[in-house]
Amino acid sequence: MKHKLATPSASDTPVVSFSGVWKRYGVIVAARDLNFSVQPGEFLSLLGPSGCGKTTSLRMMAGFDQPSEGEVYLEGERVNGVPAYRRPVNMVFQHYALFPHLDISDNIAYGLRQRSPRPSGEYIEKRIAEILQLVRLEGFEQRRIWELSGGQQQRVALARALINQPKVLLLDEPLAALDRKLRREMQIELQNLQRNVGITFVLVTHDQEEALSMSDRVCIMRDGEIVQIGSPLDLYDRPKNKYVADFVGKSNFFEGHVKQVNASYIDVQLDCGVTISTVPSVEMDQHHAGSRVSVSVRPEQLILARDEKQLPEDCVIKLKARVLNRIFLGEHTEYLLRDESLGEFLALSPRQNEVSESPFETSEIVHVAWGREASLVLGDD
16 A cells, blocks of 8 residues: 655644654553644754653654554644655664765765656756755765765765755754764754755754754653653743753752742742742642742852852852862863752852952852742652
């Protein structure tokens, strides 16, 4: 039986939609009740640790795996059972899967030459030239795979996928094999490439910096479920729970219970006995007097000073802490501090703050403060 996809639907129709999707491998549940959509031209990242279901979700988009329950739609058409080669998607794998016996030109043109009817040789050569210019590999047509750097090989893999003009480009940790500097360069190139071609990108990664820096939206997953989906800014500033706050960026967590709930803030009594005023998480109604919570404070929100008079007057907490360790990270310095009540926590001090004043030394006692907006109260679920 041949499967045929309908012609592309209206531009406001999601390119990809999951409705109540489950995937089981025997007794193992790899994905559970997934419901989300990807809009035309969007860059969406599926972010989470190994085994969270992100690659399984990507493979169901591609058609390599079929859902056990639920519906997968591409441009409004249900594609359950439609094989990968009949879907308007292309996938770039972590290890690129390039053909070593073919030169760059033939690697890129491979997909076009498998079409039926096969495009003309003139059309194929024209498309190869266009794609090579797009990925900045002009003049590399006759080179072999082993003659390219890791970043150049990654561009070839992208070019091979893009030449077929897919509606969705699926990226399965494509930067994982690159070193840190090259990975950062390729992140920028991927962003620029996505804007230039206007194709919907769906990226799978476990690297939160990668997801936050490139995506329009990020879908955070755990144990086969979607925990929270939103813009990088929303996830960082307004995490739904402790898991999201811990996974997206660095954060200090202080455990306690809700003492009082007001219209715009919550008073939390920490286990150490200190009471602080905090901002609620996105789900305000889950907090009530007596409920156990975690207070999250980002390290960059902490204010450090040698003199207490240098601290803002409107801070909700002021304390003194000892510097246990100092790590210079270029644009800022990371300090590991310890307070007798709160225990150990991290603080980041921007480089410009230390130009006129020397960095804090190990064992030095410093004054620490933060404001109400820096304290976010979170549940564990």
